[in-house]
Amino acid sequence: MRASDRAYRALREDIVTGRLLPGTVLGEVEQSQRLGISRTPLREALSRLTADGLAAPHNGRGVVVTKISPETVTELFELRQALECKAASLAATRGEPELFTALRRDFEQAADLIVQETGQDPSRSAYYALVARLDEAIDTAAANAYLAQALANVRLHLARVRRLAKDNPERLLATAGEHATIAAAIASRDPALAAAATSVHLHKSLEHFLAAAGPPG
Incomplete structure (x- = not known):
């Protein structure tokens, strides 16, 4: 290298x-x-x-x-909304239902993972690895190289923003349910539902990030 x-x-x-x-x-x-x-x-x-x-x-x-502010977080999520909703819609059209059914089950069982990691692994690396698996599965199923490249840059910045969110078990449990809903919608091959479920998840995540970051300074 x-x-x-x-x-x-x-x-x-x-x-x-x-x-x-x-x-x-x-x-x-x-x-x-x-x-x-x-x-x-x-x-x-x-x-x-x-x-x-x-x-x-x-x-x-x-x-x-570069600094992170509530304004930059909002801009990031505006782009993320457009990209991830489209990716989920394409994945529902082109993906393998069995894969997303399995991911849905994993997220439905993520409660134990989140609770166990609260004390053992404050970074909750195993849970975020599961989220990364869903992201990768969606990117692969969407089969659009340009969309995947754009999403990679957005997620790079999201990893920084996540530090501001001060995730707690209650919110993580909610996100697990939201991710399960997204996976289920893709597995059912319903593009509109997959995009809508993704939109709801992103809206709730943005609200959480902005609340954790506090009012604009």
Whole structure:
């Protein structure tokens, strides 16, 4: 793997997980030393982060980790609404019902998973892995490379926004039910219902994110 690719992946992971907080200046000297690479591949990595929207130019030199605000969350969900509802609709038309029936069952049984992870794994990685499986199944069934690429960028930013949501077991249980409904609609090969179920889920998620983030500052 090229040095620039390694740097990009490392910095992206640090930004998404919050190890590099919004507003952090990514100085070339500091980051090249931290990552053990020269400044040329680091600049390439920083350019890619800027193209992703995870960083932005800072005072004419270097870049800074972009901030997250209620306004940016709302904009993200406006795009997410259009993309994910369309993907769910296509998946209901083109996907394999058996796969989504199995995913529905998994989400219906996710209550135990969520409760167990509350104390054992605060990040709830297993539950979010299940969500990722549904996303992947929908992307594959939709069979639209351009749509999948656009969704990948949206989900990259969503991973950052999720940190603001301060998910609690009650909300996670609700999302499990919403995801089960989406999977069931796709399994029934009902495009309109799949899009509607996705829209309801996204509306509730946005309300939760904005409540956790607080009023605009």
